[in-house]
Amino acid sequence: MRWHVVESYEEMSRKAAAFFIEALQENPRLVLGLATGSTPVGTYQELIRAFREGKISFQQAFAVNLDEYAGLPPDHPQSYAYFMESELFAHVDMPSHHRHIPKGLAPDLDEECRRYEEVIADLGGVDVQLLGIGVNGHIGFNEPGTPFDARTHVVELTSSTRQANARFFDSLEEVPTHAITMGLGTIREARHILLLASGPSKREAIQALRKGEPDPQWPATCLWLHDHVDVMVDREAYGE
Numbered sequence: 001m002r003w004h005v006v007e008s009y010e011e012m013s014r015k016a017a018a019f020f021i022e023a024l025q026e027n028p029r030l031v032l033g034l035a036t037g038s039t040p041v042g043t044y045q046e047l048i049r050a051f052r053e054g055k056i057s058f059q060q061a062f063a064v065n066l067d068e069y070a071g072l073p074p075d076h077p078q079s080y081a082y083f084m085e086s087e088l089f090a091h092v093d094m095p096s097h098h099r100h101i102p103k104g105l106a107p108d109l110d111e112e113c114r115r116y117e118e119v120i121a122d123l124g125g126v127d128v129q130l131l132g133i134g135v136n137g138h139i140g141f142n143e144p145g146t147p148f149d150a151r152t153h154v155v156e157l158t159s160s161t162r163q164a165n166a167r168f169f170d171s172l173e174e175v176p177t178h179a180i181t182m183g184l185g186t187i188r189e190a191r192h193i194l195l196l197a198s199g200p201s202k203r204e205a206i207q208a209l210r211k212g213e214p215d216p217q218w219p220a221t222c223l224w225l226h227d228h229v230d231v232m233v234d235r236e237a238y239g240e
C-alpha cells in the first residue's frame, strides 16, 4: 500500500485525476471503477477539465460503479445513477452503454447482484477502482463485519452510514435502508485501487487503515490483502 499525504482536498483531487488521465492515455479502453460521495467530486471536475482540454477521451472507456441505493429510480436526485450523470457522465464522451451502475429498482435485487458480477466479468474486470471511505471504514457500502471475500450483494445500511448520508436528503427517514454494493471480494479483484480520504471525519477510519492489519470491523483494511493500492489523504484525514 502506497501512501500519499497531501496538503488539501484540491491537491488530492488533482493527483487522483492525474493518475486516471495517465491510465486513460495509456489504455483508452480502460475499465474505470467509479465511486460516489463528496470525496471524488473534485477528481471528476479535474477529469472533465482534462476532457475539455482534449487531453483524454472516454469514447472507448467503460465505467462500473460501486453501489446504488435500493428503491431509488435513476432520476431520483439522490440516486447514484443521477449523481454520476450530473457529476461526470453528462460532461464527457463516454457512450451511455459503456456505463454501469447497479439497478436500485430491479424487481429481484439478488438477481441484479448476479447480473452485475457478470457485467464486470464480461468487461474483463476493473482496471482502476476509485474508492472513498465511510466514517466507519466502509468502502462501497460494505459495512463493518462484511466478509473480505463477499461478492456484489444487498446490504442493510448501518445507522451511522444513514446518518452520514442524511445530509443529502430532506430527512433521515428518506435515506434508503438498503443498497446494492460490489462486495469486498469484487472490489479486491480490481487490478489497481486508489482510495481517497479528506477531512477530519475520516481520521478514525484512516487510523484503522494505517495499522496495517486486515480487520473485518474496518472494511477498508481488506485492501492490505491487495498488492496495488494507492491511498491519497489530506493531512486532516491522516492525522499526526
Ligand code: GLP
Pocket (backbone or CB within 6 Å): 035, 036, 037, 038, 039, 040, 066, 067, 131, 132, 133, 134, 135, 138, 139, 140, 141, 161, 165
Ligand atoms: C457512501 C458511499 C461510499 C463513499 C462514502 C463516503 O456511503 N457508498 O462509496 O465512499 O459514502 O462518502 P463521502 O465521500 O461523501 O464522505
